[in-house]
Amino acid sequence: MAYLVLARKYRSRTFEEVVGQEPIARTLVNAIKSGRVSHAYLFTGTRGVGKTTMARILAKGLNCLGDDGPTPQPCNKCDACLAIARGDDVDVVEIDGASNRGIDQIRELRANAIFAPARCRYKIYYIDEVHSLTRDAFNALLKTLEEPPGHVKFIFSTTEAEKVPATIVSRCQRFDFRNIPTCRIAEHLAMVCGKEKVKADDDALFRVARAAAGSMRDGLSLLDQLLSGLGEVTDEEIIRVLGTPGDERVVAIVSAIAGGEAAAALGELARILESGVTLSSAVTSLGDAYRNMMLASTCGADSELIELPESQREAIGTLAERFSTPTLVHGIGVIQAAGRGLRGSSVARALVEATLVRLAEAEKFVDSDSLIRRIEDLTGSPPAGARGRKDLAARPRGGAGAGDPSSVSIPSAVADRRGGAAADGSSSVSSPSPPPAARAFGGISTAERTEILKDPLVTAVTGLFGGELVDVRRDSPPAEPPDAVENSDVAEGN
Template sequence: MDPLFPEDAVSQHQVLARKWRPRNFASLVGQEHVVKALRHGLKTGRIHHAYLLTGTRGVGKTTIARILAKALNCEQVDRDDPDPCGLCSSCLQIDRGRYVDYLELDAASHRGVEEMAQLLENAIYAPTLGRWKVYVIDEVHMLSNHAFNAMLKTLEEPPGHVVFVLATTDPQKVPVTVLSRCLQLSLRNMSPQAIAEHLSTVLHEEQIACEPDALNQIAKSAAGSMRDALSLLDQAISHGAGEVRSAEVRAMLGAIDRDKVAQIMDALLEANPRQLCALAEEVCALGVDAAAVLQALAQLVQDLSLLKLDALEADDLQLRRWADACEAEQLQVYWQILLHGRRDLPLAPDQQAGLTMTLLRLHAFRPLAFRASATQAQVVNHGATTAPDVRPVAAPAKRAAQQIASGVQREASEPQSVRQPSVRQPSKQDAPVEVTEFTLDCAWSELATRIPCSGFVRQFLEQSELLAIEGVHIRVRVPIRPLAEQATVNKVKDLLVGHFQVPLRLSAEVGSVGVQTAASIHDAQRRAERDAALQGLQSDPFVQAMVNELGAQIDPDSVQARKH
């Protein structure tokens, strides 16, 4: 044999999924309800003749069957503590698969009536070594109909020394006549937290260094299966050269970095399709699975939806900033688009194309008001950057609305050549006017509707309250700290400077705002319109007849004002 691989090292090495397979009830993880039921039956002597263990792969069905077989035949078992000792001859032989009174049958490869007839024929004989004969039939739903029919009589009136343990991942395919003869125990998918804690224990015992974030990624990717988690942990140890690091685990799983998810969400809320396309290309170039990107975004959308309903506690300021910038309806649209995009990925020409089009669909399908404001902002920005000849702009001309006979209003403004600029002088560059005093020509709450904007900028203008204007310094108050972040304040300031052509300064403080914000005024208008609609509905003769004659009631929350 090669000296690099001595025979004893090869024979002793075991993968983690086998090495850390539970040997008794106490070492089982995440299936406390099943353990409690089996322990109670063993303590009281109420042993059922047939158990049906159901659950997804890797949650412990065959492991529990082996532990039950050891508990029934353990030579040192204690009635007060029915856990098998794991040291006696019976326990050791069952672990090695050599116990004559314990048989494991894979129904996927032994599904015929002949194999079942042979098994049932041997079941009538008394145990050779132990107290019970235990027959474990794995993936029992794979048995043929004739095989199921052959075992019905034995399941109904089995010999007193036989216990059947049936295991399946698909109980719907098991005939009802078999289900009715078994004690069914449903094994749960294990939570990511329970899996991560168990993996941490395993690595501590194995003396392998790890990063907590790496274990969390593995736990989520295992989808509730402890066996899958241990197999992934083995791969992570190999990728990390004896350590478990987040970067290697992320590359191994094809997962996306949290920072990339944050960049995608920022580009989405800022209505930046070019950035979305660039990010899609970047993550695919890194080898990240497109489905993993959409899954991470869907998880983020779910967290934001719960956060808006106060159903999720989160101290992450970035999460709260995103939640404040999104409407509940918008998040529901995002959720559906992400689910459909993930479903349609196999139909796309390639993963990058599927991911890019899904992100562009998220950008395109937004609430009407939000989409209109974002489109106007893009048009203004595009016009400002591509104008071939920048000319001095005249002072705002007076506008008069003239009502004509047809009722159509038309705006007319004086030609720019009539009046010369009074504030700004012609220059080669379109720079803001150098002024020392600035006065708003409208209420602060009207800016959100007068200036095209979207995303965090619109949220800032709608929820902020004007405190004072000191020269060219505007001071406002916002209700939450995310809106007071310097990046958001700078964007609002640049928008105001571009609109008023004055070198303004803007500062924001966090505190309670009054009722004069745009958001408060809008909410008050909506409530007034709804109250007026409710009063009109209550005074309607038909509605009054329904209430008086049929005992009908009006649900005030369902009343909405009609939009003209």
């Protein structure tokens, strides 16, 4: 016996079995129960979300021979139910609109539609990809739609609803099929694996479901491919079929980035590539991880927008706490730029590696929360005063350009230690470009500067940011000449 692909073997047979389109199934059940079935339906939605499946269930419900009239629970045993499920019933005609798009086909349909059904209650025409019909064909169809014989029902489906003429749409009851949520696809795949007696862990199936991107048919096709190998869903097989790295591997990269450990991130990337994952797929996975962290950071780790199995949610939630939301948003931009640059690049790997380094460094440089933490670590106390903290937090953290932070204000702790400045004075550290030689060091003398640089805190901070001492700003300037004030502005502008 020929192998029956899973998508066909496990196609839903009743309204109750429908996965992910429950509201539509409920409406149709109610229509059948109340005898208010429309004479024409339009099913819209991307491929593999259950439009044909729903059309066949509806056709079975209308024509099942196991009942005296239309039923919301077709028997799936009578000749009509079986033939409709196979797609070759005499009274339920399935037409592929893409290959039968001309006026002749629709004329033929109209000529046949006037005859009563052969054995069932209704003659049902299911036209898939109805948007492909020619304009003449649509016009011919419209005439039938305007005055349909009582025994005729139409079900149209399309992946491109906007291409269906408004005159047709307005004569149909329209149902928009949604993309099926990843977790629902994953559940269904697990059910199928159970029935097929195949071993598969939930995380692996979740990755398959995620790759299916809302299409149950794609999910089942991927599962078919996986099972064609060893009959077991393993990580190696998933990488072979999907070409995507494991979630835990991606988490390891992001974790390294969060710690500012560029070398570790590059090491993880190398391991991922060795396992057979392509560069672009690695970048996509990294982008997904950043998206999930951004969602965890803004909507909470339990948000349903996050496409992750339960086991990975906590990890990504914890990781997200190590970034600020703007850093994550910025990161997505950086990753997107890398993804775009990959195509046709002769230095694709270098580009991706540079991206990882930049993300790792960006976190080190740009995230103000981690800056504050680092400064706290250095001083052993929080930056003095709420004002100092606010100054830091208010700095733009995006730094979208070359990853060069502008100057960073070091709160009064520095000045205090220096002993010379006013209590709430603050130093400016700018990096990486040195100030023009012509610019003297603001209001500080060379001796003063040397003195400041001896301060271990200043040394640590300049080392941390690759910066250099440019100026000392004092909030009470009367003692300073006017040009010193000007200089402090220059330092600010970078």
